[in-house]
């Protein structure tokens with residue numbers, strides 16, 4: 001099936017690979033039967049076995065193999081193995097969407113009566129999800145800044161997880177991962193990090209203490225904006241206390257693999273949010289250029305941010321030297337600020353006029369596409385959030401979010417220049 005790089009004879013060689021080489025070769029076994037350079041699309045629901053005994057073994061994890069694509073599928077497994085290797089995890093579970101990954105990452109741990117501490121500057125769908133979880137007896141306490149100072153006072157005997165985006169979408173605050181993970185680990189709480197906007201290209205959050213890493217793979221990992229998907233990676237960092245995390249108790253003998261085993265054999269499999277083989281394949285094709293795309297998008301984003309500054313327009317971008325998160329951007333992300341920036345147009349009306357005047361940048365609700373996308377978040381993604389939540393997510397009436405693509409930068413700045421001048 002798929003190589004597991006760390007167990008492979010060539011493990012040493014894989015370990016020393018640089019990012020772009022690893023993207024292509026690490027844990028990419030292709031299809032050993034035919035020599036196909038990528039794992040083919042196994043577009044089937046079920047897999048037959050030679051005997052009832054063998055199917056019993058496969059079904060009960062006593063033998064390798066596949067039974068049913070909601071539970072596992074070779075194309076999906078290939079994608080999971082490659083992302084897990086890139087994030088240096090102990091394993092990964094792919095999901096039907098980023099929201100499914102966020103949901104499952106939490107429900108893999110939480111029970112009714114439990115509490116979560118979350119950053120208030122989250123993706124709109126995730127904020128809405130925390131509201132939905134209240135109906136199941138799961139309470140979320142929000143902090144304005146995801147720092148030990150704000151988190152620690154809110155931890156109590158019911159707290160079971162802390163959740164934040166590494167680079168908030170779209171408030172672009174960066175989490176001081178080392179400080180936060182050290183603080184919450186002291187209290188025996190796992191740190192779940194949504195690293196969608198940072199991508200494995202800029203950082204492996206597990207290196208800085210994050211426990212569970214989730215991605216909306218619909219964004220940068222896919223890159224072409226052609227499939228919805230998500231993935232959960234377990235860094236292997238967290239030491240589960242099985243009396244406290246009772247959901248995992250059943251899998252105690254698996255030690256650090258208990259969380260993934262509990263997802264795979266429990267809530268993830270039973271809720272049915274599996275990734276379609278076709279989408280796993282599209283992601284595998286897309287992810288191979290992640291490094292090249294991120295390099296270009298981050299460079300374009302910085303040049304656009306500098307252009308807005310020159311034009312006297314308020315711009316938020318972590319790689320700008322006077323940005324409050326610039327120090328963390330340098331420490332954690334190698335000085336790359338990601339591919340999202342926000343600007344403030346002065347009023348909702350001016351924001352709409354600016355968006356409508358753009359000729360290249362596309363007005364669409366997505367990020368991480370090869371194309372530059374713009375959106376007015378207050379009237380769309382955050383239309384259901386109350387004003388307080390919206391503002392702490394960094395979304396004002398006049399905010400425009402720009403997801404910077406890989407176009408030639410001169411064309412992008414020219415597009416924004418003519419749109420600004422038309423106001």
Ligand SMILES: *Cc1c(COP(=O)(O)O)cnc(C)c1O
Pocket residue numbers: 097098099100102123125126165169194196197216217218219228229230367
């Ligand atoms: C888009 C996004 C999600 C949700 O992902 P979908 O694939 O749209 O379900 C979650 N978190 C972040 C940071 C996102 O940008």
